[in-house]
Amino acid sequence: MTLDRNVFKELEGVVGQKYISEKKTTRYAYSNDWTSVEPNGHPDAVLMPGSTEEVQAIMRIAWKNKVNVIPWVCNLTTGGMCNAHHGGIILDLRRMNKVEEINTDGLYAVVDGGLTWADFKREMMKRAPGYIGAYTYSPPSSGVVTGYLLCGMMDVSLAHGDGSFYITGMEVVLPNGELIKTGNHMISPYWGTRAPIIDLAGLFIGWAGTTGIVTKASVKIYKQPAEQQAFYVNADTVEHGYLNQMNIAKQQIAVDIASNNWAWGRCEAGIKLPFSREKGEPELESWVVLQAANEKIMDGKIEELYKICKEDKGIEIEPEEEGLPKLPPGNQMQYFHDLPMQLSNDMDGNRGGTGEWAGCYAPPFKQAEIYRAVEKVYEKLGYVEPEHPIMQYNRVMDNGHETILRFNVFQHKDASEEEKERDRALLKAIAEKEVELGAVVYKPSYSNSRVNMSHADPNTVEFIKQIKDLIDPYRIMNRGQIGGI
Ligand SMILES: Cc1cc2nc3c(=O)[nH]c(=O)nc-3n(C[C@H](O)[C@H](O)[C@H](O)COP(=O)(O)OP(=O)(O)OC[C@H]3O[C@@H](n4cnc5c(N)ncnc54)[C@H](O)[C@@H]3O)c2cc1C
CATH class of the missing domain: 3.30.43.10 (Uridine Diphospho-n-acetylenolpyruvylglucosamine Reductase, domain 2)
Structure with missing residues (x-):
C-alpha cells in the first residue's frame, strides 16, 4: 500500500x-x-x-x-x-531525545519520548553527577520511556519495582492530536508524582502505543549509593534457586536479583552452542546486587545475605570479584554493573542469528512449576540438548512482589521457513503454558498478545474496547497489537 x-x-x-x-x-x-x-x-x-x-x-x-x-x-x-x-x-x-530537566532536589528528570538509554546515562553523568536513573540491560540504543511504559526490568527493580514504577508524569499526544498531561504536572508547574489525583498513567502503561504517543515523561532518579557489591549465587536446582531468591528479596537487603539457567548462563559467558549440562553444574545462576550508604551498612547486608544462603538448601555464594575471573574473557557479566551495555554474544546464543522469547510475569510461588512445565514443552517439540537446551532468565522485582520468567529460543541466521515455523510453535506453546499456570505474558508480541487476551476476563476485555472506542475509535494507533482490540 x-x-x-x-x-x-x-x-x-x-x-x-x-x-x-x-x-x-x-x-x-x-x-x-x-x-x-x-x-x-x-x-x-x-x-x-x-x-x-x-x-x-x-x-x-x-x-x-x-x-x-x-x-x-x-x-x-x-x-x-x-x-x-x-x-x-x-x-x-x-529526534526527540533530550533530557529536558534534571531536578536532584525533587529526584526526577523530565525526558523526551524518544530518549535512548545511552543519551540518558550520558546526560545524568554530565549534569547530575552522583545521581542515577534506573537503567536496563537492553541495548543503549533502545528507549527509556518505552522501557518504562512496557513494565521492563531495571537494575534496581528489586528495590523499586518494574519499569512502570519510575514514570511519575507524562505529556501525551492523543490519536486526535490533543495534548494531555498525567500526574501532578496536570495541576502543578512541577513534575514528580502520580499521587494523589486520578492516575491517568494507566491509560498508557502497558498499551503498546495504542492509546497515544508519550512525548515527555518525568522519571524517577536516585542518589547514587556510596557502596555497591555484587554476588554470584548458584543453586543446584531451579526449585532451590527461586526459593533462595525470594528469601533474599523478603529481607529487603538487595536492589537487584536476576538469574540465568545454566544454558543461558553459558551463552552470557561467551560459550557457543551446541552444549550439554555437565554433572553437578548448577541449574540456576543468580546475581545479587547490594547497595548501601556506607561500609557499615554494607557489611550488615552481606552478613545477612550469607546467612540466608547458608541456611537455604543447595546454594553456593561467592563475591563477583572471585567469580568473574573464572569466566571466559568474552563473557558479558563483566559489564553488568555499568549499564546500559550491549549484550552481544549471548543474545542469539552465539549463532549469528536471531533471538526470541516468551516471557511472563509469574506469581513468585509458581516459578519452579512453570519452569518444569516449559521444560516439557521444549522436549515435546524436539528442543533438547545439545542443540536447543532450555534457556531461562528471571528477575525478582518490587521486593519480591513481582517476578518475571522468560524462555528463549535462538536461531541460525540462515534458518529455513520450516525452522522458523517450529520456533513459532514453541513460543506459542510456552506462552500458553505460562498463562495456563497463572502467569501473564509480558511485552507480548502481536501473536502472544492474543494468547493473553484470549484468557482475559470477558467483561474486562469489553471495558478495554470501550476505552479504545473513546480514545481511538478509528483504531489508528499501532493497529493489531494488544490482542487486536
Ligand atoms: C539484548 C537485549 C536485552 C534486553 N534486556 C532488557 C532488560 O534487561 N530489561 C528490559 O526491560 N528490557 C530488555 N530488553 C527489551 C528492550 O528494553 C526493549 O527494547 C524496550 O523495552 C523497548 O524499547 P524500544 O525503544 O526498542 O521500544 P520500541 O520497540 O520502539 O517500542 C515498544 C512499544 O512502545 C510503543 N512506543 C514507542 N514509543 C512510544 C511512545 N513515545 N509513546 C507510546 N508508545 C510508544 C511502540 O509502538 C511499541 O509498541 C532487551 C532487549 C534486547 C534486544
Missing part, C-alpha cells in the same frame, strides 16, 4: 522533506526487529518528527485520514511490537 498523495504532501509539510521517507530500503529497515518468528510489517512511510507540536500535527492528519500510526524508538522488544502489520506510518521518535 502507498499513502494517498495528498496525505503524503500534508505529512511532508509537517516534518519537511528530510524527515519523511517512502524508500523501499528505509521501509524494509523498519519492517522487523531481531525476531524471525513475527511476520514482517509493511510500513507505507517513515517519519521523524522533531517536536511535540509536529507529533500533534501528524496525528491530526492521521485522524482525519484514518492512517495507522506506529510510535517507534528502536523496535527492540524482540517481539515485533512496532511491526506495521496493517501498514501505516512509523513515527521514529529519536
